[in-house]
Amino acid sequence: MAGTRTAVFLSYRREDTKHVAGRLGDRLTQRFDDVFMDIDTLEPGVDFAAAIRRAVGECDVLLALIGENWVDAVDDQGARRLDDPDDWIVQEIKVALDRNIRVVPVLVDSVPMPRRSELPEVLTPLADRHAAALRYESFDSDAESLITAVERALAPPADDVPRVDLPGDDTSTIAGVGPTGVPDGDLRDGKQAPVGTDEVDDPARPPAQEAHEEAAVGQPDETDELGDPRRPPAEETPEEGGTDQPDDSGPDGTGVVDGPTEAQREADARRRRRRRRAMAAALALVVIGAAAAAWALLRGPEPPPGIPWASPLPLExxxxxxxxxxxxxxxxxxxxxxxxxxxxxxxxxxxxxxxxxxxxxxxxxxxxxxxxxxxxxxxxxxxxxxxxxxxxxxxxxxxxxxxxxxxxxxxxxxxxxxxxxxxxxxxxxxxxxxxxxxxxxxxxxxxxxxxxxxxxxxxxxxxxxxxxxxxxxxxxxxxxxxxxxxxxxxxxxxxxxxxxxxxxxxxxxxxxxxxxxxxxxxxxxxxxxxxxxxxxxxxxxxxxxxxxxxxxxxxxxxxxxxxxxxxxxxxxxxxxxxxxxxxxxxxxxxxxxxxxxxxxxxxx
The missing domain is CATH 2.120.10.30 (TolB, C-terminal domain)
Structure with missing residues (x-):
């Protein structure tokens, strides 16, 4: 484990979602090289506690499996485990939240998302994260949707940022694609000439346009995408080098920290910029299809031939x-x-x-x-x-x-x-x-x-x-x-x-x-x-x-x-x-x- 970066950390309570974690872990390891799941990842003789804390401190995405007994699980004395600050689940998710990386609540078999009042104070930010579903009867499709979202979160930097006009909005564009859907810039030998610079540092972009990109693929909980954190404005465009921070590395040398270090802040900032560039590129392809899908959803299925039909009834x-x-x-x-x-x-x-x-x-x-x-x-x-x-x-x-x-x-x-x-x-x-x-x-x-x-x-x-x-x-x-x-x-x-x-x-x-x-x-x-x-x-x-x-x-x-x-x-x-x-x-x-x-x- 030492010296190996962890891309995806799978957090789960064994008595709650062990079998689901095993199935999902198998899928993840087929698509990612760096997946941490305690029983499969640790070599014999490795310090269990230190290795888990190190992996959480270095991962890019944490998937928190939430089953039927996740909120109310108790220890041998009958105390609720989420209320114990030393509980492994609490520690894993807290470190990930403190690092401000992507934390995805994965709701197993249609359990409801825990309310803020059901969470200990250190985990209340979890209630703001957009959740994913993982159900028995649709496991294959649910797992594929989740893994695809993780792939987007880990996407490498894009060379150019595409721009596309959204339907009905002539001013809301994303750099790279013009109103007709044809890329801006010259096409020479099948290649597109560069049309912009890094999205964070582009001085020519109007502030309103950058705000639009954040909202274009946002969710009701104001996240960028599945599990993405609410980021304070000060962290949206960090400069390389960051701010001076004390070294909070743990005394045991495991890399366990109470909060993000300077290096982690810089790495997280770079990852966020890469994610935004990749998401903007994907959005250029998704927007057109999403508009068509939304129209089909509003219109509903095509009526069967020969059946009397009228405008769909309101859902209420x-x-x-x-x-x-x-x-x-x-x-x-x-x-x-x-x-x-x-x-x-x-x-x-x-x-x-x-x-x-x-x-x-x-x-x-x-x-x-x-x-x-x-x-x-x-x-x-x-x-x-x-x-x-x-x-x-x-x-x-x-x-x-x-x-x-x-x-x-x-x-x-x-x-x-x-x-x-x-x-x-x-x-x-x-x-x-x-x-x-x-x-x-x-x-x-x-x-x-x-x-x-x-x-x-x-x-x-x-x-x-x-x-x-x-x-x-x-x-x-x-x-x-x-x-x-x-x-x-x-x-x-x-x-x-x-x-x-x-x-x-x-x-x-x-x-x-x-x-x-x-x-x-x-x-x-x-x-x-x-x-x-x-x-x-x-x-x-x-x-x-x-x-x-x-x-x-x-x-x-x-x-x-x-x-x-x-x-x-x-x-x-x-x-x-x-x-x-x-x-x-x-x-x-x-x-x-x-x-x-x-x-x-x-x-x-």
Whole structure:
């Protein structure tokens, strides 16, 4: 270890994120020569403490893995380890923060970023650093994004600083690329003539332009990029040679310091200048693509061919089925922020319920019910969110008397998963099946067929997995998951109404009623990991809470409940934060009418 510079330091608590650290460490060592991870980097006989402190004192980037128990981990005496100034995690991160290098909080499996109030005073600057996510179900892509950000932080100096005009801003340019996207300066033999000098020392650059570069790729926490520190103005443009500082090297010769030395300040200043030059160069390529991506994001996915479509609904708008005085039901738009009812979506003439918003929020598929004899018939209709184009989605199959609430494939937008019920009126038993159809009614595949009750299908955000509830009856269901292209199913948990979160990190569902336990509520809203682990309650109390659905940002859950019902049977829509910390609030307080079926907020 002695004499070796460390580019990336991996800080983690073994009992919290050991296995994740191992996987990430393997990826890092494939891309970087200088990675410090204690168990792999230290040679036998090396002083463990001194080597770790030396590595932190010399690294360019520190990745702080934060798992579920990172904040609340305790020692053998029950004291919180973060409150111990001698704790290794505290020391590692403190030295890196004091050196003002890039410190990246890496949130493992969707744990929330620690609040400032949860951190010891010496680590509170960590709360200002832009965090990265590292989740089990998307580990490969998350790790690649993180490593790419580290590569940018360690990028070598660029010879020239490109300049590009940002859309809609004729004055905000970055040196090197003109308004047309063609580099300034002469092109001779395929090479660009120099167009500027070092970005810190360029006397010709207006101060406002330099400020723009800092903000162009900034984050809400005022960082330059992932994990980059907030730098005081005095450190933005340090001169070579710096200021006179005392030698704070540790007496043991390990290089351990309480604060940055003069040499470290100078090295850090050079690294910051190199990073800004590299980031400005990358920005020239990114800005054009980012503008196109932003436009695509605002516009949303292209609507499937032949489907009625309108401008996407605002993210705060929920499609809610409300029972009318006639006993029928209709779909209305509801503003979740203020709790007001807006326009009607369906055109009437039928009982409308179980709406499902399309990816892109421009159309709704919903269930209708007729009263033909001898059986009720339930089929699916589709309508644009502005109420136009209301029609049957496709002809109901003869062996599917009930087409239950579907799920729209978020990747293959021309596919929809539908639970079907065949009554078998010739005296044979009921038969359920789960089928994936194209939007014109062609069967792509059947995933489940049998006599067991089946409902509540939901695609994962990547379109690769479906979850659903199945059991001997709707009072004893079990949630299963299986590949959307076929394959064996996996049992996740007892319950029903599963729905994937928009980021694919969690599944919300309702617990089954337990009639044998009088202390247990009829049903509660819960969340779990995609493999069925880490089950947590979002609601509690003697209520029938069911049919949960995510908000598009994954921050809230809407659900039906008999809370506040005088007779205990009237269902109303309620909202609860996804962390379950606050009490649920009613979506439409004081409004008349029962909710006859689940509302639609995020696409399922």
């Amino acid at each position: 708008t929920i499609v809610v089925p409300v029972e009318e005085s006639s006993g029928s039901s209709a779909l209305f738009l509801v503003d979740s922020d203020v709790g007001t009812v807006g326009d009607r979506v369906d055109t009437g003439g039928h009982k409308a319920g179980s709406p499902v918003l399309a990816p892109g929020r421009g159309a709704v598929v919903y269930q209708t019910q007729t009263s033909t004899q001898p059986l009720d018939i339930r089929m699916l209709r589709v309508v644009a969110v502005d109420g136009t184009g209301d029609r049957e989605l496709f002809d109901r199959p003869e062996d599917c008397q009930w087409m239950l609430r579907p799920s729209w494939n978020p990747v293959e937008l021309d596919q929809i998963a539908v639970p079907c019920l065949d009554y078998k009126v010739d005296g044979q038993p009921l038969e359920f099946s789960l089928r994936i159809y194209t939007l014109d009614g062609e069967v792509v595949r059947a995933l489940e067929t049998g006599r067991a009750w089946l409902d509540d299908v939901s695609f994962s955000p990547n379109g690769e997995t479906v979850t659903y509830a199945m059991g001997p009856g709707d009072d004893a269901p079990v949630i299963y998951s299986r590949p959307a292209d076929g394959g064996p199913s996996e049992r996740l948990a007892e319950g029903r109404d599963p729905m994937w979160s928009p980021d694919g990190a969690r599944i919300v569902f309702s617990s089954p009623a337990d009639h044998s336990d009088p202390e247990r509520p009829p049903s509660t809203i819960r969340v779990m990991d995609p493999d069925g682990s880490n089950v947590e309650d979002l609601t509690a109390g003697p209520f029938a809470d069911r049919n949960p659905g995510w908000s598009p940002d994954g921050e809230q859950v809407v659900f039906l409940s008999n809370r506040g019902s005088a007779d205990g049977t009237t269902l109303r829509a309620w909202l609860v934060d996804a962390d379950g910390r606050d009490e649920p609030r009613e979506l439409l307080p004081g409004e008349a009418g029962s909710m006859t079926s689940p509302p639609a907020w995020a696409s399922r």
